[in-house]
Amino acid sequence: MTSDVMLKLEGIASAYGKIDAVKGIDLEVKRGQIVTLLGANGAGKTTTLKTISGLVRAKAGRVLFEGNDITGMPAHQVARAGVVHVPEGRHVLRGLSVRENLELGAFTVKDATLRKDRLEQVFAQFPILRTRANSDGSLLSGGEQQMLAIGRALMHGPKILLLDEPSMGLAPKLVLETMRIVKRLNEAGTTILLVEQNARLALRLAHYGYVLESGVIRLEGEAKKLSADPSIVQAYLGS
Amino acid sequence: MSIFDIFTNQLLNGIVLGSFYALVALGYTMVFGVVKLLNFAHGELYMVGGFAGFLVLSFLAPYLGPGWLGVAVSLVLAMIAVGFLGVVIERVAYAPMLSAPRLSILITALAVSLVLQNGMLTLTKGQYVPFGAALGFGGVKLGNLFISYNQMILVGVAAALMLALELFVSRTQYGRAMRAVSVDKDMARLMGINVNAVIAITFFLGSALAAAAGSMAGAYYGSLWYFMGFLIGLKAFTAAVIGGIGSIPGAMLGGLILGLLESFGTQLPGVGSEWKDVFSFSVLILVLVFKPTGLLGKPEQERM
Numbered sequence: 001m002t003s004d005v006m007l008k009l010e011g012i013a014s015a016y017g018k019i020d021a022v023k024g025i026d027l028e029v030k031r032g033q034i035v036t037l038l039g040a041n042g043a044g045k046t047t048t049l050k051t052i053s054g055l056v057r058a059k060a061g062r063v064l065f066e067g068n069d070i071t072g073m074p075a076h077q078v079a080r081a082g083v084v085h086v087p088e089g090r091h092v093l094r095g096l097s098v099r100e101n102l103e104l105g106a107f108t109v110k111d112a113t114l115r116k117d118r119l120e121q122v123f124a125q126f127p128i129l130r131t132r133a134n135s136d137g138s139l140l141s142g143g144e145q146q147m148l149a150i151g152r153a154l155m156h157g158p159k160i161l162l163l164d165e166p167s168m169g170l171a172p173k174l175v176l177e178t179m180r181i182v183k184r185l186n187e188a189g190t191t192i193l194l195v196e197q198n199a200r201l202a203l204r205l206a207h208y209g210y211v212l213e214s215g216v217i218r219l220e221g222e223a224k225k226l227s228a229d230p231s232i233v234q235a236y237l238g239s
Numbered sequence: 240m241s242i243f244d245i246f247t248n249q250l251l252n253g254i255v256l257g258s259f260y261a262l263v264a265l266g267y268t269m270v271f272g273v274v275k276l277l278n279f280a281h282g283e284l285y286m287v288g289g290f291a292g293f294l295v296l297s298f299l300a301p302y303l304g305p306g307w308l309g310v311a312v313s314l315v316l317a318m319i320a321v322g323f324l325g326v327v328i329e330r331v332a333y334a335p336m337l338s339a340p341r342l343s344i345l346i347t348a349l350a351v352s353l354v355l356q357n358g359m360l361t362l363t364k365g366q367y368v369p370f371g372a373a374l375g376f377g378g379v380k381l382g383n384l385f386i387s388y389n390q391m392i393l394v395g396v397a398a399a400l401m402l403a404l405e406l407f408v409s410r411t412q413y414g415r416a417m418r419a420v421s422v423d424k425d426m427a428r429l430m431g432i433n434v435n436a437v438i439a440i441t442f443f444l445g446s447a448l449a450a451a452a453g454s455m456a457g458a459y460y461g462s463l464w465y466f467m468g469f470l471i472g473l474k475a476f477t478a479a480v481i482g483g484i485g486s487i488p489g490a491m492l493g494g495l496i497l498g499l500l501e502s503f504g505t506q507l508p509g510v511g512s513e514w515k516d517v518f519s520f521s522v523l524i525l526v527l528v529f530k531p532t533g534l535l536g537k538p539e540q541e542r543m
Contacts, residue, residue, distance in 0.1 A: 053429060054428070055425055055428065055429070074428070074433075075425070075428035075429060076428050076430075076431050076432055076433045076434070079428070079429055079430060079431035080431045084429070085429045086429075087425070087426065087429065091423055091425075091426040091429075093418070093419050093422050093423055093426065094422055095418060095422055095537070096415065096418055096419065096422075100415055100418075103412070103415065104412065104415045104416065104419055104430055104432075105430055107412055107415075107416060107430050107431050107432050108430075108431035152430070156430070156431065
C-alpha cells in the first residue's frame with residue numbers, strides 16, 4: 001500500500017443489531033484530504049464510522065490505519081491511536097462544564113502543558129467556548145455544542161477526524177460556519193472523513209467522495225466530478 | 240435534661256449515624272451512576288469491611304496496640320482489601336451480565352449478597368465477634384452535651400473521606416472520566432477512556448468507603464455480626480434515593496438527613512426507638528412518590 005493512504009477500509013461489513021447496515025465496502029482516505037461519505041438516511045454512513053472507531057464490530061473485512069490493522073480494536077484504543085470520531089448529535093457530556101468537556105477530550109494526553117496549550121488553541125479558535133467555559137455543556141445552543149464537540153476532538157490531537165453530520169440540526173448560517181471550520185481544520189493539516197446529508201455542501205469542501213446506498217458504495221470519484229455531473233446529483237444526491 | 244439538651248444530643252447522634260449511612264450510600268450511588276445497577280450486595284461489603292478490619296487489627300494489635308493507631312492502619316488495609324473484593328465481584332458476577340436484561344443483574348446482586356452473608360455466617364457460626372479495639376472513653380463536655388473523641392474522629396474521618404472523593408470526582412481526569420462514563424459510555428470510549436477501567440475504579444472506591452464505614456462501626460460499637468450489613472444496606476439505599484441516586488453530593492446529604500431523621504424521630508412523643516426503621520422507610524416511600532429523582536438528582540434524559 002502507498003504511504004499516503006491514512007485510512008483504508010477493505011470489504012467492511014457490519015450489522016446494527018440484526019440488520020446488515022454495511023455490506024462490504026472499500027474506502028480510502030489519503031493523508032491531508034477531506035473525504036466525504038454521502039447517502040440517504042439509513043444508507044450505512046454512521047455505521048461505517050462506528051465500525052472504524054470501534055463502537056460497532058465489523059462482521060467482515062479490515063480497517064487499516066496508517067498501515068496497521070485496527071479491526072476489532074476497542075474504541076478507546078482506536079481513539080488513542082489518533083482516530084477521533086465526533087458522533088452524530090454531538091454528545092456533549094451533560095453535568096460537565098464546557099471546560100471539563102474540553103479537558104476530558106485530552107484524556108489520553110498525559111502532558112499537562114500540552115493540554116493547556118491545546119485548550120488555549122481551542123479557545124482562540126472558538127472564543128464563545130471561552131466565554132461559556134464554566135457553563136454546563138448541555139446548556140449551550142446547538143451551534144455552540146457543535147463547536148464544543150469539534151473543540152473537544154481537537155484537544156485529543158487527532159491524526160484523522162471522523163465527523164458525523166456536523167451540520168445536523170443547525171440553522172443555515174451555522175451550517176456554513178461549520179463547513180468553514182471543517183475546511184480550516186483541514187488546511188491546518190487534519191485529515192477528515194466527513195459524513196453529510198447535505199451533499200452539495202460536502203462536495204464543495206471535499207477532495208474525494210463516496211456515495212453509499214443500502215450499505216454498498218454505488219459511486220465514488222473526485223468531489224468536483226461528482227458535483228459536476230447533473231445525472232449523479234439527480235439520482236443520488238437529492239436536491 | 241432540657242429540650243435543648245435533648246436536641247443537641249440527638250443532633251450529635253444523628254450526625255454520627257448519618258456519617259455511616261453517607262459512606263455506604265456513596266458506593267450505592269457511584270455504582271448506580273456508572274453501570275445503572277442497584278448493587279444490593281453493597282451492604283455486605285460494609286459487613287465484610289468490618290470483619291476485614293477486625294482480622295487486620297487482630298494481627299496488628301500486638302505491634303500497634305488496639306487504640307486509634309491500630310484501628311487507623313486496619314481501616315486503611317481493610318479499605319484496600321475490600322476495594323479489590325468489590326472489583327473482583329464486578330468482574331466475576333456483574334461484568335458478564337451488563338448486556339443482559341436489567342432484572343438479571345439485579346438478581347445477581349442479590350445472589351452475591353447471599354453468598355457473602357452466608358459465607359460469613361459459616362465462618363463465624365452466627366456468633367457476634369468482638370472487634371477488639373480499645374479506644375478509650377475520653378471526650379469534651381459542652382454544657383450538658385458530651386462529645387466523645389471517638390465520635391469526633393469518626394465524623395472527621397467520614398468527612399475527610401467524602402471530601403477526598405468529591406475532590407477526586409471534580410478535579411482529576413479520572414474523576415471526570417467517571418462522570419463521563421455515567422452520562423454517555425460510548426462518547427467516553429471515543430474520548431479514549433477505558434470504560435472497564437473506570438468501572439473498576441468506581442467499584443474499588445465505593446467498596447473501600449463501605450469497608451471504612453464497616454471498620455469504624457466495628458471499632459465504635461464494639462462487635463460484628465454476619466447480618467450487620469443487611470439493614471444498613473437498605474438504609475444506605477434509602478439515603479441514596481433521598482439524595483437522588485447517581486448524585487454523589489446527594490448521597491452525602493441523604494445519609495445525613497436519614498441519620499438526623501431517625502435520631503430525632505425517636506424522640507417524638509409516643510414513638511420509641513423501635514420505630515426508627517419505620518421512619519426511614521416511610522421517608523423512602525414519600526420521596527419515591529413525590530420526588531422520585533431525589534433532592535439533588537436529575538431526571539434521566541432520553542437521547543435521540
